[in-house]
Amino acid sequence: MQLLKVDSGGLPQGDAQSSARMAEAAVDRAASAFASWSAWPVQERAGVLREMAALLDQRRGELYDLAAQEVGASRSWVDFNVDLGRDILFQSASLAGALADKEINDEKTGKRSLIRRQAAGVVLGMVSWNAPITLGVRAVASPLICGNSVVMKGSDFCPRTHQHLVDILNSSGIPPGVLNCVVSNSDEAHDTMVQLIGHPCVRRINFTGSTRVGREVAIEAARHLKPVLLELSGKAPLIVLEDADLDAAAQAACFGAYFNQGQICMSTERVIVVRSVADAFVAKLAACTRALSTPSADAKPVDLGRMISPDAAQRVKSLIEDAQSKGAHLLAGGDVDADVMQPALLDGLASNMRLYHEEAFGPVAGIMRVHDAEEAISIANDCDFGLSAAIFTQDTALAQSLADRLEFGVVQINGPTVHDDPAMPFGGMKLSGYGRFGGESTIHEFTELRWIAIHEDPDHPDF
Structure with a gap:
């Protein structure tokens, strides 16, 4: 050897x-x-x-x-x-x-x-x-x-x-x-x-x-x-406010959660959406997620790659099962074949679930529905990690004021959590x-x- x-x-x-x-x-x-x-x-x-x-x-x-x-x-x-x-x-x-x-x-x-x-x-x-x-x-x-x-x-x-x-x-x-x-x-x-x-x-x-x-x-x-x-490590939140471009937010969440099987420190793991637009947004995100596994006849299949090992896939599967056992609903994906997991989307993520706290580092995102921007910021910051976050709203002044309160080293406004620019300072806060x-x-x-x-x-x- x-x-x-x-x-x-x-x-x-x-x-x-x-x-x-x-x-x-x-x-x-x-x-x-x-x-x-x-x-x-x-x-x-x-x-x-x-x-x-x-x-x-x-x-x-x-x-x-x-x-x-x-x-x-x-x-x-x-x-x-x-x-x-x-x-x-x-x-x-x-x-x-x-x-x-x-x-x-x-x-x-x-x-x-x-x-x-x-x-x-x-x-x-x-x-x-x-x-x-x-x-x-x-x-x-x-x-x-x-x-x-x-x-x-x-x-x-x-x-x-x-x-x-x-x-x-x-x-x-x-x-x-x-x-x-x-x-x-x-x-x-x-x-x-x-x-x-x-x-x-x-x-x-x-x-x-x-x-x-x-x-x-x-x-x-x-x-x-x-x-x-x-x-x-990271556990990036993506916040969707009521005036957001829901199509753009859904595309960003889908890309951020599932690119490279979610094995990116900036991956979107928590999607926090205000209740007034939650149903419409979740329908769009679920459709985007399902399309990755079963693309339409005129769509080009997406190669998401494999996870690092079958054990890693099983660990993410256990996070999904734990969330389901505590009330979350699996809207898409989650099937595992060795080291490949189909992109998974859960609705009803809650603080009593492992997925709320642990970095998944796999192709899974959990949705939380909140009353307003104040609750969204509180939940986003309720995390040991602080690397990347995103906010979707057409009110950029509001987004900037909210960004000041987010405990993350990088905040994207109307962009995916998975984004880097070599000319900009990149790094995290907290753990x-x-x-x-x-x-x-x-x-x-x-x-x-x-x-x-x-x-x-x-x-x-x-x-």
Whole structure:
């Protein structure tokens, strides 16, 4: 059994050495490459990232079968991943100007201050399986433009996909050793994580995955006083107010709940609709949901992909059965065939049901009918997680005031909960983590902020 594999660039492979030694070798290699890479002019680093984006686009076909075999990804989901990954690389390259020193002159004292963003060192990026290409690129792109070298710990669910992604990125003009990949078997994943975090050359950490594992990462990082960016679990609500465009809201809820079998941290799991329009809206959403399983004769079938495992599908099935046993009505779907579940829609979700509280991470959404916007906000916030939310209403001023009260890092107004923009800060509140990917916020995450003062006309203080 292979214990660990790292990218092909001189690092040891196979089971001749322990996971700990191989993980250490990956960080050592990244540390050796750091000084040279961080000294590259930032515009030249940007050029490498733009080359990576072009290569990812050109070689997307190499990822279709790998992602399908390992995590059940549909072709449309791989394309979505590649397109967003390409955009992340281009956007990260555009940050070059924001990394320039800022100068502040104090005419009174003759002091000149430089505010500098300086590369931190080796960045460890730990990546989830559910959006393997997007999340892999996101874990490395911003650290690289900031001048850091990177070790990406791929998921044990899709080691070949993550390995090949790094191989594609490394076929650009990036120097050897700057970008590395470590993948371990599931029984070694925790020990490998501990080893990587504890390496003295690792200076920054980012992790995308479940809150359960994220808590372990945070604890381990705290032992070493290392900053960590955590993007964790979600349970996104979509609120439908009485003046909403019901067709648009139903389409957004359907897309947000079932794309990639609902295995997205931003997936719509709770649909909260005011009673005055609930019947009409629920009829539209139920029809949209049923059409995914049984499209009309003139409609193109939708490939939603597979769930990560039959056990995952059975877990979601148990959430549905628990909700039904406590009064919820199954309006569509829910049938399971191994690792494929038909998109499921439940009406009458209530707080005594597991589905109300637990992240399903599968193709199921629950509907709650409420009196007004005030009750909708209260129910939306009654959740441990706070990553993504959506509000549908034609009153955008009202929507903005409600968004201010939602305890979620990202709020979409008249758009689906599953939406990302690499130029915008993305991250959660509460148990959905802390720190932000996207835009200039990533510069804060992956650099040291330094103040360098130059005293042009020094006036030394007296004792």
